[in-house]
Amino acid sequence: MSKRAKAAGGGLLELIKTLVYALVLAGIIRTLLFQPFWIPSGSMKDTLLIGDFLFVNKFAYGYSAMSCPSYKSFNLCGAFEDKEGRLLGSMPERGDVVVFRHPATGEDYIKRLIGLPGDTVETRGGRVILNGEPVPQDPAGSFTETYLAQGPMGSFPRCLRDGPVGLGGECSKEKFTETLPGGKSYSVLNIDDTPADDKGPFTVPEGHFFFMGDNRDNSVDSRFSPAANGVGFVPYRNLIGRADRIIFSSAGASILYFWTWRGDRFFKAVN
Template sequence: MSVTTTGKDQQAGGVGETIKVVIHALILALLVRTFLYQPFSIPSGSMKSTLLVGDYLFVSKFSYGYGKFSFGGNPLNGFQTPIANFSGRIWASEPKRGDVIVFRNPKEEGTDFIKRLIGLPGDRIQVKHSILYINGEAVPRTPVADFVETDAFGTSFHIRRYRETLPNGVSYTVLDMYQDGSADNTEEYVVPAGHYFMMGDNRDNSTDSRFTRDVGPVPFENLIGRAEIIFFSIDGVAWQFWNWPWSIRWNRLLGTL
């Protein structure tokens, strides 16, 4: 005996298959976001000129293993999940000096920061007259072309920019807005065991490990992941897609860190 399928049955079957595909896609996306790569947006200028406000990044969650904040979501992006109740890290892998890292601020548990790893456990870190010192040795820096920024009124500002090279050869640019600014002359910090010293590339506009009351040294378990790639960048409001042809920073798309 043959069974004839009606148009309504076929339509219902098609809808059911579509729902299954959507559910599977959502589950896959959730797994990728939770365990592999999480998107983050840059809300401030503390990492200029490496990262700009309006950059959107993929951060690898697995680079350093998983800690209790790895699954806590990103409150800056309006996404929160329950924080896993464990200490230390699973499948831990040590970060490298110079990595750009997203971490949970140890002094403000609901806030994620992104900075560059400067000091490893046991290092002595100090800034003197804007020069970074690691274990008593000045980190070489050479002047490069100024960073030029234009405000909402069309006025351009030039900010001194330098190329800094860490002892392991990692090289990047930093901004020096003011001569002998508030954090350009510091005490010598000794990085505790199991902690890391973080600094923003925009040295005069970054709240980082130099400020012990606000951030201080960052525990290993607070690391969320390593910034890998800029997948989108816009000089404006992201949801105003009709302005994208003029506001997208096309030269920054798919840039690696």
């Protein structure tokens, strides 16, 4: 074999080794540190918009079998799915925006933590009642967006009480500032009077949590059981991580459509 052939073979081997090392490093980072997450729906508006891209802080709550990357029904840690508990576990705080594994479908969801173990949660007239006390809501004007298809799925936003809005028109929702016990404040939206405005009371079991979307009339969350195509109570082991910061945001059907980028959301903290 010529020296040139040996050099070419050695170069190919080094390239393969570099790619393997890169993949292993990426897998370790994704499993233990940060997981990328695209926002596919409007259930967390206006905190998170369709097309926001963020990294989920996976060491915020420690690690369980759900911390491994998964694709639909496939989980790299599938052999450990029946194991309870968490490694280096810590409790989330009320008001955290959390990515978790759906208890029934295994899909990744992102919602806000409202109820801790032992809490009683209900909604009355669209207001959250937590342990018998209404959670304060203060009017904060409105949230307005353009009535156009959003994201790769091309979904259209819902507008206040389904008022007639044409393509390119203004689509508004009522906006409030909600403040949880402990002082955590964030925006919530109201679109219409819906059955979800009056749900519960629910008592959160030990080792479980109660989640809601900030866009209250457009969120499938713990107010609905998995049997009713909802989320129900989420076990501690199903928590994947905390959403801390938006890295990038695009309103279009593709990340390549640079004219749809939302420059004001780059590196924005998640409240």
